[in-house]
Amino acid sequence: MNTKYNIEELKYNLPDYISNSISDKELISAIETELRTNSELRGDLEELKSTLGFLETSKFEAPPNNYFVNLPVKINERIQVIEAGGSFLERLSLFWKILTPAIPVIILIGILLFNNSKNDTDKIQTNTDLNKIELQKEKTEPIETKNNGLKELQVKDSKNKTPSKEIVKQDNDILKATRKIQNNTLNENQNYIKDQNYIKEFETVEIPEIREQLSELLAGNIEIIEDSNTDEGVDVMFSGETDEESENESLDDEFLNLNLEQQKEIIDNLLKAQI
Amino acid sequence: MTKVNLNINSDDTEIIDAFNRGNQNAFNLIVRKYQERVYWVIRKMVLDHDDADDLTQEVFLKVYSSLKDFRGESKFFTYIYRIAVNFSLNHIIKTKKTLHKTVSINNTNVSSKDKKADEEMDAFERTKLLEEAIESLPEQQRAVFNMRYYESLSYEEISVIMNKSTGGMKANYFHAIKNIQKYIKRHRMSELMEQN
Numbered sequence: 001m002n003t004k005y006n007i008e009e010l011k012y013n014l015p016d017y018i019s020n021s022i023s024d025k026e027l028i029s030a031i032e033t034e035l036r037t038n039s040e041l042r043g044d045l046e047e048l049k050s051t052l053g054f055l056e057t058s059k060f061e062a063p064p065n066n067y068f069v070n071l072p073v074k075i076n077e078r079i080q081v082i083e084a085g086g087s088f089l090e091r092l093s094l095f096w097k098i099l100t101p102a103i104p105v106i107i108l109i110g111i112l113l114f115n116n117s118k119n120d121t122d123k124i125q126t127n128t129d130l131n132k133i134e135l136q137k138e139k140t141e142p143i144e145t146k147n148n149g150l151k152e153l154q155v156k157d158s159k160n161k162t163p164s165k166e167i168v169k170q171d172n173d174i175l176k177a178t179r180k181i182q183n184n185t186l187n188e189n190q191n192y193i194k195d196q197n198y199i200k201e202f203e204t205v206e207i208p209e210i211r212e213q214l215s216e217l218l219a220g221n222i223e224i225i226e227d228s229n230t231d232e233g234v235d236v237m238f239s240g241e242t243d244e245e246s247e248n249e250s251l252d253d254e255f256l257n258l259n260l261e262q263q264k265e266i267i268d269n270l271l272k273a274q275i
Numbered sequence: 276m277t278k279v280n281l282n283i284n285s286d287d288t289e290i291i292d293a294f295n296r297g298n299q300n301a302f303n304l305i306v307r308k309y310q311e312r313v314y315w316v317i318r319k320m321v322l323d324h325d326d327a328d329d330l331t332q333e334v335f336l337k338v339y340s341s342l343k344d345f346r347g348e349s350k351f352f353t354y355i356y357r358i359a360v361n362f363s364l365n366h367i368i369k370t371k372k373t374l375h376k377t378v379s380i381n382n383t384n385v386s387s388k389d390k391k392a393d394e395e396m397d398a399f400e401r402t403k404l405l406e407e408a409i410e411s412l413p414e415q416q417r418a419v420f421n422m423r424y425y426e427s428l429s430y431e432e433i434s435v436i437m438n439k440s441t442g443g444m445k446a447n448y449f450h451a452i453k454n455i456q457k458y459i460k461r462h463r464m465s466e467l468m469e470q471n
Contacts, residue, residue, distance in 0.1 A: 012445040012448075012449045015449060048453070050456065051453075051455055054401070054459060060315075060402060063318075063324055071310050071314075071328075072303055074332060075339075076303070079302075
């Protein structure tokens with residue numbers, strides 16, 4: 001075997017050897033030498049000759065007449081369309097090419113904006129609730145101040161050791177009435193907060209009937225709160241019976257001494273009793 | 276600026292320069308000069324005339340849009356050829372045709388009683404068989420076979436077009452012919468078995 005060319009190289013040059021297209025004489029000589037001794041290579045040569053012979057006799061069907069006359073015209077037409085900025089459909093496809101990646105971005109921005117506006121609404125709602133509680137607190141504060149003033153007066157009177165029975169009675173009445181208002185307002189506040197919790201709980205539980213009942217109850221409570229906030233309400237409190245008031249007072253004190261959980265329980269029971 | 280009288284036999288560089296200077300007629304010359312070769316390169320790759328027609332137009336549109344970037348590093352025809360081969364290979368890969376192509380036949384030429392018609396039929400059968408055999412080749416072998424057998428391109432030119440080594444192209448050509456031969460042999464054997 002020729003040392004310059006390996007058998008693979010000689011094999012791959014066989015098609016060119018058949019078609020006499022090898023110019024390298026050394027290569028031709030190497031192939032011929034190998035063919036004399038290598039039967040496998042001779043087999044490859046015969047097969048290739050047969051196949052190339054078949055290929056020579058097989059022709060592809062020619063394209064239609066005048067095809068090559070019309071082809072430059074068709075190409076020019078397409079070039080003109082492109083240079084004119086593309087057909088309507090091509091421009092439309094360009095529009096979609098731009099819009100398609102933009103759609104998810106637009107949707108994302110929309111979702112973000114929607115969430116922001118929703119959060120703002122929630123914040124406003126929370127602020128409204130807090131304002132309501134704050135408002136009620138503020139209403140109790142002047143009464144508390146008044147109460148403190150009376151206490152100071154009492155201390156003064158006791159220091160002077162000249163208590164007037166009428167004044168003391170009046171003062172006691174005012175003090176009791178004030179305490180009652182304080183307690184009522186406190187209860188109302190607790191009820192209000194409790195009601196808000198109930199709303200949230202019932203919203204998650206999703207029991208329409210109970211929700212409806214609770215809504216009715218809440219509507220009643222709000223009315224009560226509104227009524228008690230008027231001057232008329234305060235006047236009514238001032239004109240209440242002393243014994244009943246003292247009883248209420250002791251109950252209120254007891255209630256206030258309870259821990260939060262116990263208070264909650266009592267409020268729950270009261271609410272249920274109202275339903 | 277001197278006006279050059281261009282015709283289809285003008286040098287490619289002259290035609291391209293004229294095109295880059297804004298002479299639209301220069302591109303028509305390029306089309307007329309190379310359309311048949313480009314068409315046949317593609318046709319022998321994709322086999323179907325309509326597909327070859329579409330792809331030939333696409334190739335020239337590509338040439339039109341990228342001619343200003345042609346630096347003359349290779350022969351202009353090699354440049355067009357590379358585009359044509361790549362378009363054809365992409366088309367073959369995309370379509371992955373499983374059904375064998377049917378070759379249109381002029382019915383007036385077919386008559387079993389007519390000896391001439393029998394010869395025509397035989398030629399038709401051979402062409403059909405050849406198309407099927409070429410279609411059965413792997414894409415790269417098919418491209419190399421067409422370029423070497425039908426276009427008589429040198430292995431150096433093919434290796435530039437395919438961006439592969441010369442030795443690899445020789446091997447591809449050899450295996451392409453062997454595979455065509457195997458296909459034809461299998462086909463003839465199955466025909467014999469059907470007859471028996």
